[in-house]
Amino acid sequence: MLLGVTAYLIGSIPTAYLMGRLVKGVDIRERGSGNVGATNVMRVLGTGPGLVTLAIDILKGFVVVRWAVPAFFAGDSRFALWQIFSCVAVIAGHNWMIFLKMKGGKGVATTAGAFLAMAPVASLSAIAVWGIVVAVTRYVSLGSIIAGVSLPIFIWLTGRPACFLWFSSLLTIALVLKHRANIQRLLAGTERKIGEREAL
Secondary structure, three states: OHHHHHHHHHHOOOHHHHHHHHOOOOOOOHHHOOOHHHHHHHHHHHHHHHHHHHHHHHHHHHHHHHHHHHHHHHOOOOOOHHHHHHHHHHHHHHEEEEOOOEEOOOHHHHHHHHHHHHHHHHHHHHHHHHHHHHHHHHHHHHHEEEEHHHHHHHHHOOOOHHHHHHHHHHHHHHHHOOHHHHHHHHHHOOOOOOOOOOOO
């Protein structure tokens, strides 16, 4: 229980919101796409603040799985399951932030951080896929969706525990559902590309 609360609260740190307030004195929820995530920060505030937000959101997931879980359950035979539990809690915290009246981001960066701790090779491979797709298309959302779909494949190829494979598959489904609006804009040709700024 304590692990879940700790992970949720770490996930709930509203990085994008705080960045908007600190850098430009704006509420990121009222700018750009309204999403409380690194992509919207980049769109509204610029590349620098966006990358800092991205790094912190990744770190939230990584810290929980890499350090919080061993602090509570080192040596436990169900260690992998506790990693999954903490991953769910930190992503839930990011997606439904208690400090922002349960509004949050889409959880891509925080999920990436958690899986970097759980399955580093598979995660780095998926991140590479994200980078290639974004570099070629300049669509962060498309990169996130394709990278998410590739993650279970890489987990299977690298021989990680079966519970990681099933969990990553469920997260991929949730990721696609969370990006429904982005998919509609991609199909309509109205999705913003990386580097496109909103006038403040």
